[in-house]
Amino acid sequence: MVSEYMVLYIKWFVTILTAAVTLFNYPEVDPNLRPINVPTSRLLKEYDFIIVGSGAGGSPLANRLTEIKNWTVLLLEAGGDETVALDTPPLTFFNRLTNANWNYSTVPQKYACKENRGVCNLPRGRVIGGSTALYDLVWVRANRLDYDGWAAQGNPGWSYRDVLPYLIRLENITDPSVIDSPYHGRGGPMTVGISRYLTQLVPHYLEAYKELGLKEIDFDGESQIGYMVNRAASIDGMTCSVGRGYLRPIRNRTNLDVAENAFVTKINIDPDSKTATGVTFIRYGEEISIRARKEVIVSGGAVNSPQLLMLSGIGPAEHLTQLGIPVIQDLRVGDNTQSPLMIPVLFTQSAGNFNLNFENTFNFQNLISYALNGSGPLTTFNGLEAAGNFYNEEPPAVLGLPDTRSDFISFQPFNLDDQVIVIITQSFGFTSKGTIRLAxxxxxxxxxxxxxxxTTEIDRNRMQKSMRFPFRLAGTNAIQRIGARFAQELQPLCHFNGNVTDNFVSCIVENYSFPPIELCCTCKMGPPGDTRAVVDPRLRVHGVKNLRVVDGSIIPTYIHSMPEATTVMISERASDIIREDYGQPVGKLPPIPPLV
Known part of the structure; x- marks a missing residue:
């Protein structure tokens, strides 16, 4: 829980932080280096492309489409611009208490989030950069077999061989251990590297993975079975959101207009020809409609995109009819909702002050180090320091699909005498699929x-099996040497008697689980014969002209990693698809390494 004292303290801290960054690092707050928020009076009546949402789908797309100088693009964002607090990695949880978060939550779940009466909180970014401005920075691509699976489902152009050049193109790698790897890019919009501040616990974490038989690898290289120090989207110690990476550098392009605080309420569609003609949005209390000469592109993410489509008459006919919305196209929008669960297991350790806590992170000395030269604890990726991908068969497969991931966290804002280590576990390959519907x-x-x-027994069994890993990690010599013990006082709903029983594991999962910031798959990509598909392999909405969806909602099946990097790749790939469709040259792609 975040106490009232901590919130007040952080508010004070952010005020001083903003002043310090302004003094020592003015470009980070200089409005002349941020995306230009165009006044309503200066918006055009018509653009070639209207993009709804500035997150991992929308911002890269706005950048790449405006490379065609005779194309005009309007980018609409429901929230405002990024702040110094959003730029500062350890303030993630505080930022989720602000209006930069949509503050979504699920309906009550039977097997998850019971500590909160089954209601799972779903933070989503309502700000320039979308959820990339609000999440924990950790950056990892999906497994190659994920992408090959997309192609095998009838989506040509989305295999690993097809998408790897885009994953390389978008990246500016700074991790010296892979700086020369052919799997990584240099000079791309998204700067990715190792945190500038790592605690003394990191060697213990890496040794623990090694004790379990894993090898130190590059998750974004040939294999994903192993462990590594986490990389994140970070530049100069600050968050590298897509707003920073893709929009700030092109703020002066005359063929791009960005309108913040523009809440899109409807896609305007001619019901006779089933052609998208523009959008209607609310801005500062005024309702505005603007036309699109070529296309409307929905990039609101896995929650907002299906919501907007359904409000506009595209969705399950029975649901829309029940609400009195005229059905323009009967598609399974909002079906196929997927997400892993993250399960934290908390340990305390007292054999040395290795960790980060609230008081020794958010202090004046660290504030000055961060503002002056981008160093110190305020650059840490919310304490997410090391990660391992496991395969639940022995020995681990070299090129298999990992079904469990764990992360060591060396930072939690608890005021305790002992320091806190969190091992967060998530399983992949769930068979449960949910829905999003209009209220x-x-x-x-x-x-x-x-x-x-x-909700399936398969998923519960898989989660049970995966939840043995945190205790196997905590039981290694490397972690025992620092005095780690299960923090019963911090997870009091589940009694631990020293044995990792099925009942104990189920208790942890059901009470303390939470979803990551990313859902997916709610506007599934698939060929015309796929009755669950919403968009085709070129991301055009089935049966509706001049309308595409470009964001993580088009992913057919949840990938074996966090989806931020994959969603940016989707946008990069979509930009070339759109260029091809209109006879324009595609962007330059890097060579790809020989694939094993």
Whole structure:
């Protein structure tokens, strides 16, 4: 829990931090280096492309499409611009208490989030950069077999061989251990590297993975079975959101208009020709409609995109009819909702002050180090220091699909005598699929989000099996040497008698689980014969002209990693697809390494 004292302290801290960054690092707050928020009076009546949402789908797309100088693009964002607090990695949890978060939550779940009466919080970015401005920075691509699986489902152009050049193109790698790897890019918009501040616990974490038989690898290289120090989207010690990476450098392009605080309520579609003609949005209390000469592109993410489509008459016919919304196209929008669960297991350790806590992170000395030269604890990726990908068979497969991931966290804002280590575990390959539905025809009312977490016995068994890993890690010599013990006082709902029983594991999973910031798959990509598909392999909405969806909602099946890097790749790939469709040259792609 975040105490009232901590919130007040952080508010004070952010005020001083903003002043310090302004003094020592003015470009980070200089409005002349941020995306230009165009006044309503200066917006055009018509653009070639209207993009809804500035997150991992929308911002890269706005950048790449405006490389065609005779194309005009309007980028609409419901929230405002990024702040110094959003740029500062350890302030993630505080930022989720602000209006930069949509503050979504699920309907009550039977097998998850019971500590909160089954209601799982779903933070989503309502700000320039979308959720990339609000999440924990950790950056990892999906497994190659994920992408090959997309192609095998009838989506040509999305195999690993097809998408790897885009994953390389978007990246500016700074991790010296892979700086010369052919799997990584240099000079791309998204700067990715190792935290500038690592605690003394990191060697213990790496040794613990090694004790379990894993090898130190590059998750974004040939294999994903192993362990590594986490990389993140970070530049000069600050968060590298897509707003920073893709929008700030192009703020002066005359063919791009960015409109913040623009809440899109409807895609305007001619019901006779089923052609998207533009959008209607609310901005500062005024309702505005703007036309699109070529296309409307929905990039609101896995929650907002299906919500907007359904409000516009595209979705399950029975649901829209029930709400009195005229059905333009009957598609399974909002079905196929998928997400892993993250399960924290908390340990305390007292054999040395290795960790980060609230008081020794958010202090004046660290504030000055961060503002002056981008160093110190305020650059840590919210304490996410090391990660391991496991395969639940022995020996671990070299090129298999990992079904379990664990992360060591060396930072939690608890005021305790002993320091806290969190091992967060998530399983992949869940079979449970949920839904997103409209609560009403009011676009400002949150939709009904029901991920159906762990509703299949297969998923519950898989989670049970995966939850042995935190205790195996904690039981290694490397972690025992620092005095780690299960923090019963911090997870009091589950009694631990020293044995990792099925009942204990189920208790941890059901009570303390939470979803990551990313859902996916709610506007599934698939060929015309796929009755669950919403968009085709070129991301065009089935049966509707001049309308595409470009974001993580088009992913067919949840990938074996966090989806941020994959979603940016989707946008990069989509930009070339759109260029091809209109006879324009595609962007330059890097060579790819020989694939094993």
């Amino acid at each position: 009403s025809t009011n676009p400002f009312e949150q939709p009904l989000i029901d991920p159906q977490f762990l």
